[in-house]
Amino acid sequence: MKVKKVPMRKCSGCGEMFPKKELVRVVRTPDKKDEQGNVVEKGTVVLDLTSKKAGRGAYVxxxxxxxxxARKARRIERSLSTKIPDEVYDAMERELADE
Ligand SMILES: [Zn+2]
Structure with missing residues (x-):
């Protein structure tokens, strides 16, 4: 008998595995570049509540x-290899608290 596999992801906060759809993705959007490949706008870190955004992601x-x-342990920053400013964390926390 074949068991249908549910994609599992690890929460960056508690470190437990959950079905992907029960987690929220934190996405680092790609840097915007001009034709010469110079970065004109740095990518940002946002909550991906629709799971449709492109970019590197971590899950919580x-x-x-x-x-x-995850913020305290800097786990999201490590998996996205980017710095996350306090105001971005604050905004994400507010968004989650409203859910
Ligand atoms: Zn968790």
């Missing part, structure tokens, strides 16, 4: 608490 539970843990 849909809980502000897990985002806080």
């Amino acid at each position: 539970c849909k809980k502000a608490e897990c985002l806080k843990k």
Whole structure:
């Protein structure tokens, strides 16, 4: 008998595995470049509540608490290899708290 595989992802906060759709993706949008390949606009880090954004992603539970843990341990920054400013974290925490 074949078992249907649910894609699992690890929460960057609590470190547990969950079905992908139960997590929220944190996405680093790609840098914008001109024709010469110079970066004209740095990519930003946003919550991807629709799972449709392109870019590197990390996952957290849909809980502000897990985002806080991930923030403290800098796990999202590490998996996206980018710096995340405080105001971006604050905005993401607010968004999750509203869910
Ligand atoms: Zn979690």
